Amino acid sequence: MTARRYQDPDVIRKVLHEARTIAVVGLSPNELRASNFVGFYLRRHGYHVIPVNPRADEVLGERSYPRLADIPEPVDIVNVFRAPDAVPEIAQEAFEIGAKMLWLQFGVISPEGAEIAERGGLNVVMDRCLKVEHARWLGRMHWLGFNTHRVTSRRASAV
Amino acid sequence: MSSDDSEQFGFDTRAIHAGQRPEPTSGARAVPIFQTASYVFEDSEAAAAYFNLQEYGNTYSRIMNPTVAAFEERVANLEGAAGGVAFASGLAAQAAVFATIFEPGDHLVVSSALYGGTITQVKHLTRKLSIELTFVDPDDLEAWRGAIKDNTKALFAETIGNPAGNVLDIAAVAEIAHDRDTPLIVDNTFATPSLCRPIEWGADIVVNSATKFIGGHGTSIGGVVVESGVFDWSNGRFPVVADPSPAYHGLAFHETFGVYGLLMKLRAETLRDLGACLSPFNAFLFLQGLETLSLRMDRHVENALATATWLSHRSDVERVTYPGLDESVYRPLVERYLPRGAGAVYSFDLPGGRQAGGRFIEALDLWSHLANVGDAKSLVLHPASTTHRQLSDEELVRAGIGPGTIRLSVGLEDIEDLLRDLEQGLEAVGREGARA
Numbered sequence: 001m002t003a004r005r006y007q008d009p010d011v012i013r014k015v016l017h018e019a020r021t022i023a024v025v026g027l028s029p030n031e032l033r034a035s036n037f038v039g040f041y042l043r044r045h046g047y048h049v050i051p052v053n054p055r056a057d058e059v060l061g062e063r064s065y066p067r068l069a070d071i072p073e074p075v076d077i078v079n080v081f082r083a084p085d086a087v088p089e090i091a092q093e094a095f096e097i098g099a100k101m102l103w104l105q106f107g108v109i110s111p112e113g114a115e116i117a118e119r120g121g122l123n124v125v126m127d128r129c130l131k132v133e134h135a136r137w138l139g140r141m142h143w144l145g146f147n148t149h150r151v152t153s154r155r156a157s158a159v
Numbered sequence: 160m161s162s163d164d165s166e167q168f169g170f171d172t173r174a175i176h177a178g179q180r181p182e183p184t185s186g187a188r189a190v191p192i193f194q195t196a197s198y199v200f201e202d203s204e205a206a207a208a209y210f211n212l213q214e215y216g217n218t219y220s221r222i223m224n225p226t227v228a229a230f231e232e233r234v235a236n237l238e239g240a241a242g243g244v245a246f247a248s249g250l251a252a253q254a255a256v257f258a259t260i261f262e263p264g265d266h267l268v269v270s271s272a273l274y275g276g277t278i279t280q281v282k283h284l285t286r287k288l289s290i291e292l293t294f295v296d297p298d299d300l301e302a303w304r305g306a307i308k309d310n311t312k313a314l315f316a317e318t319i320g321n322p323a324g325n326v327l328d329i330a331a332v333a334e335i336a337h338d339r340d341t342p343l344i345v346d347n348t349f350a351t352p353s354l355c356r357p358i359e360w361g362a363d364i365v366v367n368s369a370t371k372f373i374g375g376h377g378t379s380i381g382g383v384v385v386e387s388g389v390f391d392w393s394n395g396r397f398p399v400v401a402d403p404s405p406a407y408h409g410l411a412f413h414e415t416f417g418v419y420g421l422l423m424k425l426r427a428e429t430l431r432d433l434g435a436c437l438s439p440f441n442a443f444l445f446l447q448g449l450e451t452l453s454l455r456m457d458r459h460v461e462n463a464l465a466t467a468t469w470l471s472h473r474s475d476v477e478r479v480t481y482p483g484l485d486e487s488v489y490r491p492l493v494e495r496y497l498p499r500g501a502g503a504v505y506s507f508d509l510p511g512g513r514q515a516g517g518r519f520i521e522a523l524d525l526w527s528h529l530a531n532v533g534d535a536k537s538l539v540l541h542p543a544s545t546t547h548r549q550l551s552d553e554e555l556v557r558a559g560i561g562p563g564t565i566r567l568s569v570g571l572e573d574i575e576d577l578l579r580d581l582e583q584g585l586e587a588v589g590r591e592g593a594r595a
């Protein structure tokens with residue numbers, strides 16, 4: 001169900017390198033929520049993070065928009081922290097604003113939403129955390145003893 | 160699949176490579192020993208982000224260290240876990256798990272056939288922390304099922320029980336635990352991930368004393384906890400894990416970090432507060448051990464089977480409990496869970512009881528008389544007078560130990576030399592018996 005086809009390491013690494021702007025749908029202003037941890041982390045690592053949350057004016061010092069359609073600039077990744085049943089509509093909007101990828105966080109599993117996004121030509125990642133994947137491939141997840149699943153003898157580049 | 164996703168690499172490749180990537184500054188091929196207590200922050204924003212756990216960063220070596228982390232990740236990878244946290248010893252690792260998931264008034268169910276030090280630990284730790292404790296016969300699935308109560312928060316057993324050789328039916332006990340939304344913790348010290356990976360059979364947390372086969376050199380004390388990341392700590396039964404934590408400014412570890420939540424809590428709170436961290440130097444030595452783990456385990460198993468078979472054919476020896484023998488009652492479980500071999504620690508009985516046990520050990524030349532297992536060197540011990548000394552007679556019987564029980568940890572020496580020494584030990588017992 002959490003289809004491996006939506007967790008392709010090659011797709012994940014490519015988007016981590018190429019993306020600049022990430023709209024985080026459901027980004028909470030509460031510093032203890034997972035979405036806030038992820039948004040904070042991505043901003044620290046140089047991504048332009050745009051909050052999408054109708055119940056907040058500003059999150060992490062950035063203006064928050066009620067809907068994806070309200071964002072006045074191009075978006076590379078739409079990163080979703082919402083219940084699965086909200087995903088099909090978000091996927092449709094992600095397609096309409098010309099996003100390149102729909103990224104559904106841990107536990108946000110929506111085959112229907114994934115299909116809508118794919119039909120619109122978006123890449124899809126499902127049931128994966130954007131922060132963890134960044135830390136696995138480019139960051140420092142290995143410093144905390146987590147299993148990055150990586151095996152390579154190539155010298156790392158500085159982070 | 161990408162070229163560096165470790166699932167496509169075999170166990171031995173991962174035992175050599177997982178957890179380390181040559182680091183950017185020096186390119187050192189060996190894992191460097193980061194012998195430092197602390198780390199300079201880039202700036203104050205970075206420092207705050209590390210302490211808030213918003214960013215993966217080094218703060219202080221009681222909580223994390225890059226050499227230790229390479230060891231933790233390598234064991235986690237080999238066990239098929241989400242991650243690992245290393246501790247100063249195997250017992251510290253176990254204590255840390257209990258301290259993380261238990262609250263006063265909870266209940267722990269453990270196998271009665273455990274390492275003596277673990278039995279002592281759970282008995283006294285649970286009493287001091289007001290946790291209820293029940294021992295069960297690990298072979299009796301109905302006993303496991305029947306022991307679980309509403310306040311039971313974990314089941315605990317060893318893959319291969321020490322020293323009687325009970326092999327745990329991991330999948331069956333895991334199912335019994337999961338039927339009651341309870342995690343199964345397995346001490347995999349005697350099998351190591353080379354011979355058995357309990358997470359693949361449904362265990363939720365695996366602890367290893369690295370002191371033993373993982374190191375393999377008997378130079379260092381250490382332990383490690385790994386977790387599958389699968390157990391739902393937010394199932395309503397573990398508020399101590401799932402609720403906002405007063406020990407970390409209200410962070411709800413499982414909600415915020417998902418599959419990594421328990422491991423984060425184990426590190427950021429329990430390791431921080433218990434302080435029983437593994438030293439970078441010992442982690443380095445354990446990493447050297449892991450590189451050859453399965454080569455060594457294969458030889459350990461070969462020598463263990465050869466000595467056990469030889470002993471089982473002798474008339475002056477009783478009850479050889481190596482589960483790898485064809486006649487062992489654990490044979491079907493060995494075939495399922497330990498197809499590469501049933502480890503290298505087992506016991507046998509000398510009919511002459513306590514006195515014969517002492518005589519035998521004193522006559523040995525090559526086997527080392529000491530309290531440890533899992534060394535390259537062959538080791539021998541008389542549990543009733545050493546590791547299990549603190550146990551009552553009744554507890555001894557429950558743990559499968561008699562007055563004449565001898566425990567062996569079979570090393571990597573030439574088999575002819577090991578057998579020759581055992582033979583002259585048994586002959587010395589025989590001479591003594593004839594004189595008496």
Ligand SMILES: Cc1ncc(COP(=O)(O)O)c(C=O)c1O
Nearest residue numbers: 248249250274321348368370381
């Ligand atoms: C099966 C088992 N578990 C745990 C331990 C404890 O490990 P440590 O001595 O590293 O604390 C031992 C030590 O003998 C053991 O044999």
